[in-house]
Amino acid sequence: xxxxxxxxxxxxxxEEDLRFGSELPVLPIRNAVLFPGAVAPFDVGREKSVALVxxxxxxxxxxxxxxxQRDPSTDDPGLxxxxxxxxxxxxxxxxxxxxxxxxxxxxxxxxxxxxxxIQNAPYLRARVTRVDAPVVEDVEAEALAMSLRDVAKQVIxxxxxxxxxxxxxxxxxxxxxxxxxxxxxNLDSPxxxxxxxxxxxxxxxxxxxxxxxxxRQLEILKMRERINSQIKEExxxxxxxxxxxxxxxxxxxxLGEDEGDQGDLxxxxxxxxxxxxxxxxxxxxKKQLKRLRSMQVGSAxxxxxxTYLDWILDLPWTQSTEDNMDIGEVRRVLDExxxxxxxxxxxxxxxxxxxxxxxxxxxxxxxxxxxxxxxKTSLGKSIARAxxxxxxxxxxxxxxxxxxxxxxxxxxxxxxxGQIIQGMKKAATVNPVFMMDEVDKxxxxxxxxxxxxxxxxxxxxxxxxxxxxxxxxxxDLSGVxxxxxxxxxxxxxPPLRDRMEILELPGYTRREKLAIARRHLIPKxxxxxxxxxxQINITDEAVEEIIEHYTREAGVRSLERTAASVIRGVAVKxxxxxxxxxxxQTEEHLREYLGPIKYTSEVAExxxxxxxxxxxxxxxxxxxxxxIEATRMFGTGKLQLTGQLGDVMKExxxxxxSYVRTNAARFGIPEDFLEKSDVHIHIPAGAxxxxxxxxxITMFTALVSLLTGTRVRHDVAMTGEISLRGRVLxxxxxxxxxxxxxxxxxxxxxxxxxxxxDLEEVPREVRDELEFVFxxxxxxxxxxALEHMxxxxxxxxxxxxxxxxxxxxxxxKN
Numbered sequence: 149x150x151x152x153x154x155x156x157x158x159x160x161x162x163e164e165d166l167r168f169g170s171e172l173p174v175l176p177i178r179n180a181v182l183f184p185g186a187v188a189p190f191d192v193g194r195e196k197s198v199a200l201v202x203x204x205x206x207x208x209x210x211x212x213x214x215x216x217q218r219d220p221s222t223d224d225p226g227l228x229x230x231x232x233x234x235x236x237x238x239x240x241x242x243x244x245x246x247x248x249x250x251x252x253x254x255x256x257x258x259x260x261x262x263x264x265x266i267q268n269a270p271y272l273r274a275r276v277t278r279v280d281a282p283v284v285e286d287v288e289a290e291a292l293a294m295s296l297r298d299v300a301k302q303v304i305x306x307x308x309x310x311x312x313x314x315x316x317x318x319x320x321x322x323x324x325x326x327x328x329x330x331x332x333x334n335l336d337s338p339x340x341x342x343x344x345x346x347x348x349x350x351x352x353x354x355x356x357x358x359x360x361x362x363x364r365q366l367e368i369l370k371m372r373e374r375i376n377s378q379i380k381e382e383x384x385x386x387x388x389x390x391x392x393x394x395x396x397x398x399x400x401x402x403l404g405e406d407e408g409d410q411g412d413l414x415x416x417x418x419x420x421x422x423x424x425x426x427x428x429x430x431x432x433x434k435k436q437l438k439r440l441r442s443m444q445v446g447s448a449x450x451x452x453x454x455t456y457l458d459w460i461l462d463l464p465w466t467q468s469t470e471d472n473m474d475i476g477e478v479r480r481v482l483d484e485x486x487x488x489x490x491x492x493x494x495x496x497x498x499x500x501x502x503x504x505x506x507x508x509x510x511x512x513x514x515x516x517x518x519x520x521x522x523x524k525t526s527l528g529k530s531i532a533r534a535x536x537x538x539x540x541x542x543x544x545x546x547x548x549x550x551x552x553x554x555x556x557x558x559x560x561x562x563x564x565x566g567q568i569i570q571g572m573k574k575a576a577t578v579n580p581v582f583m584m585d586e587v588d589k590x591x592x593x594x595x596x597x598x599x600x601x602x603x604x605x606x607x608x609x610x611x612x613x614x615x616x617x618x619x620x621x622x623x624d625l626s627g628v629x630x631x632x633x634x635x636x637x638x639x640x641x642p643p644l645r646d647r648m649e650i651l652e653l654p655g656y657t658r659r660e661k662l663a664i665a666r667r668h669l670i671p672k673x674x675x676x677x678x679x680x681x682x683q684i685n686i687t688d689e690a691v692e693e694i695i696e697h698y699t700r701e702a703g704v705r706s707l708e709r710t711a712a713s714v715i716r717g718v719a720v721k722x723x724x725x726x727x728x729x730x731x732x733q734t735e736e737h738l739r740e741y742l743g744p745i746k747y748t749s750e751v752a753e754x755x756x757x758x759x760x761x762x763x764x765x766x767x768x769x770x771x772x773x774x775x776i777e778a779t780r781m782f783g784t785g786k787l788q789l790t791g792q793l794g795d796v797m798k799e800x801x802x803x804x805x806s807y808v809r810t811n812a813a814r815f816g817i818p819e820d821f822l823e824k825s826d827v828h829i830h831i832p833a834g835a836x837x838x839x840x841x842x843x844x845i846t847m848f849t850a851l852v853s854l855l856t857g858t859r860v861r862h863d864v865a866m867t868g869e870i871s872l873r874g875r876v877l878x879x880x881x882x883x884x885x886x887x888x889x890x891x892x893x894x895x896x897x898x899x900x901x902x903x904x905x906d907l908e909e910v911p912r913e914v915r916d917e918l919e920f921v922f923x924x925x926x927x928x929x930x931x932x933a934l935e936h937m938x939x940x941x942x943x944x945x946x947x948x949x950x951x952x953x954x955x956x957x958x959x960x961k962n
Contacts, residue, residue, distance in 0.1 A: 521703020
C-alpha cells in the first residue's frame, strides 16, 4: 500500500467517540506513516490488503489498524516487519478499480501499539493496545506549540506549491499534540524518522522532535531560495560583463591595442588566405571576418556569420578533377555498365572529343527522357565513372519551394544554401557530374516555382554567375555536367525544356533485356543473396519466359525483382540444407518459384470477333497495345463512347464514323445503317485515362469490321491519325509503339507513310521480325488489316462505271 500526498483537513474533534476493541484487522502500508488526525489517500493492491478492504466495506464505521513496514520490498510482512506503534484509522471512502485494486481515504484516530498477530489469512489481524497521550497544559508546551506554528508558517511561505489554506489550518489547531501530529504528517522526511515521531507519546518531546525536523526543512528551503537568487544575480552579472567588454574593446581600439583574440578566428583567417577565392568572394569573406572579430562570441549573430564563413570556405572555387581523355577507355566503361543506350554513349564520347580539342568547353546540359527502369539514374553514375569525375545526385520530385534551388536568405533563422550549392560542397570539385532526378515532377505553389529557378542553373550563358540567396556571391557552374532525368517531357515548362538537350531512352527489346539480365541483373542478385552460379543456373530460356509471361514493362526493374524471387526460392532450399545444384530452365521450374504466369497474349483472342481492332498507344512508361471494340444495337443513330476517353480521342471517333457514313457504299455497308441503330465504341481498361489522335485509324477499322462482318487479322496492330478526306496522318512515339507491338507478339504493323523515316530508330532485330505496311489512305489500311476487303455495293459499282465511261469519252485537252 502506498500513500498519495494531498492537503490535509483538520483533525477530528477530541470529543469524538473512538471506541474499539483490542483486536483489529491490520493494513500494512509502505513508504508512509499515518498520524492521528491526518486524512490521507492510499492505494491498496496486495491480496491480503484487498481482502481486508472488502471485509471492512460490509461493516460501516469499523476501525482498522495501520502500521508502517520497515522494508517496503516485503510483500507479506510479519510481526517483526512492522513498526511497533501505528494508528487506528477509519475508512472514509473506497473506490475499486477495474484491475481489482482499491483507492482508500483513511482518517487517523489515535495511536495504538502492536502486541501480537493473531491471524495471518485471509488478512492480518492483531491484538493492539490503545496509547493515549497525556493532556499537557503548561507554559512550556504552549511555547513549543507557538514556535512550531511560526516555523510551519515560514515553510508554507517558501513553498508556493502548497495551498493558501495551509496557514489557516495551522492556526485552527489549538491542541499542542494534535498540532505536532499534523505537521509531522506533512513533513518531507524518511519513514524511519516519522516512525520515531509516532512512537513518541510524550507531547513536549514529540513537539521538540518535529520542530527539529521542520527547522532542518526550513533551512533547506532558505538555501534553495538563496541559490535561485544567486543564479538570477549571475545572469545579470553576465549582461553587465558583456557591456563592460564592449566598452573595453572600444577603449582598446581607440588606443590601438586591439588584440583580436576571439576563439579560432586566426585559423579562419589562415584558411581564407589559402583558399584562393575569386576577388568578389574574397572581399565578402574578409568583410564578414572583420565583423566577426567585433562580435560577442555568445551572440546569435556571431553564429550566423561564422556559419556563413564556413560555407564560403568549404565550397570548391578552383579545385577540379582531371577528365579521362582516353576515348576508348570511356567507351569501355560505359559499355561495361550499360547494355545498349547507344545514343547517350555517342553524345558523351562527342563531348569528350570536343573537350580534348577545346579545353575550356562548357559542360553539356542533357535530359534523359524515358520510362521507369531503363537506367537513367545509373547512367549518370556510369558517365561520372567513365570521365573520372565526382558524382552528385539530387531529387526534384515533389519540390515546391524555390528556396530548395536558390536557398534561403540569411535573415531567416536556420537559413541554408539551396541544393545546388549543397551538392557542390559534397562534390568538393567545380566540375562534377550533377544529376537532377525527376525534373518532370517539380511542383509549384505560393512559395515560388523551382523550375523557374532552374532556368539560370541550366543555361550555359548564365550559370557561370549563379546567385544563391544564402551566399549572395556569384558562383561558377559552367564546368558542371548537368544531367536531368524525366519520364515524359510534357510537364517540363517550355523555357526549361529549351535549355536542355533531350536524349530519349525508349524501352528495351527482348534480346536487350536478355543480355542485360545475363550481364548485370542475375550476377548482381546472386551476389546480394550469397549464392554462386554453381548453385543455381538460370538459362536463357528461363529468362525469356520471365520476360514474356511474368513481366510487361519497358525497363528492367520488374525483371530484376522477378529474377530475385527465383534466386530467393533457391536460397531458402540451400539454407535448409539442400545444396544440390539447380537449373531453372522450363516453365514448370519457374512456376515452382513464381506461381502461374501473369501475362498472356490477348491479341488473337480479342480479334476473333468482328468489330475489334488492335491499336498502339504511347504512355509515360513506354508503348502499349490498345484494343478498340465496336458494337451495334437498336437505337436512333447515336454514337456512344466509353473507356474514359479524352476530347481528342472522342473527336477521332466521330471523324472515323463520318468517313464510314460518307463512303458506306464503297465498303458494302447500307447507307441507312444508322437510322434505326446506335453504335458504341469502347476501349477497355476503363480506369485509365486515354487521349490522342493516333487511335483514329484503329477506330475506323473496328467500325468497318463491325458493319461489314469482316474480322480484323489477329496479328495486325496499327496507329495513325485520320482526316475526313480519308488520309492517314503522321503520329509520334513510333519507336515505343513498335516495341510494344513486338512485345505483344504482333507480326504486321500499319503506320503512316510519313513516319517511315522514324523506323530507323527501331532496333534492327525488331524491324527484321515485323512486317511494316506504310499507308496514305484509309482504304490501304483496310486492305492490310482485314481478312478480306468487303465487297462494294452495286450502286457504288454502277457509279464508278459511269465515272470511268465519262472519263474515256471526254476529249483530251492539249
